[in-house]
Amino acid sequence: MKRERTSYAFLLEMIWVCAFFLICASIFVMAFAKAERVSRQADVLNQAVQATSNVMEEVLADFPSEEENLKAIPNAYVTEDFIIELQCSSEDGLAFFTVTAMDPKDGTIIYSLQSAKAFEEGGTS
Secondary structure (H helix, E strand, O other): OOOOOOOOOOHHHHHHHHHHHHHHHHHHHHHHHHHHHHHHHHHHHHHHHHHHHHHHHHHHHHHOOOOHHHOOOOOEEEEOOOOEEEEEEOOOOOEEEEEEEEOOOOOOEEEEEEEEEEEEOOOOO
């Protein structure tokens, strides 16, 4: 009895198809993982923008009428997610404010917001 030689072409083709499928699947998994990471970063940035905007609105709503009263404004706010610093300076009858939201874990700056407001006419310059 003689054995016939079988061709392994079909087996080789199936190996190539499986390898191609694995490569495509890993690319899609990496793309979805990156999309999740970008979505989380966008969410953190959005929260930082909201927090700095809220602090800036509070500061501008309680804006002092005189330059000497700028020192009474607190310069740090701590929330659950951020450390928010406020820097104030004045020059030529204008008050300049910079609100910065930082990551409490490593201190990296996430978002910074700047604003300026003029002192009232009755205030000292």
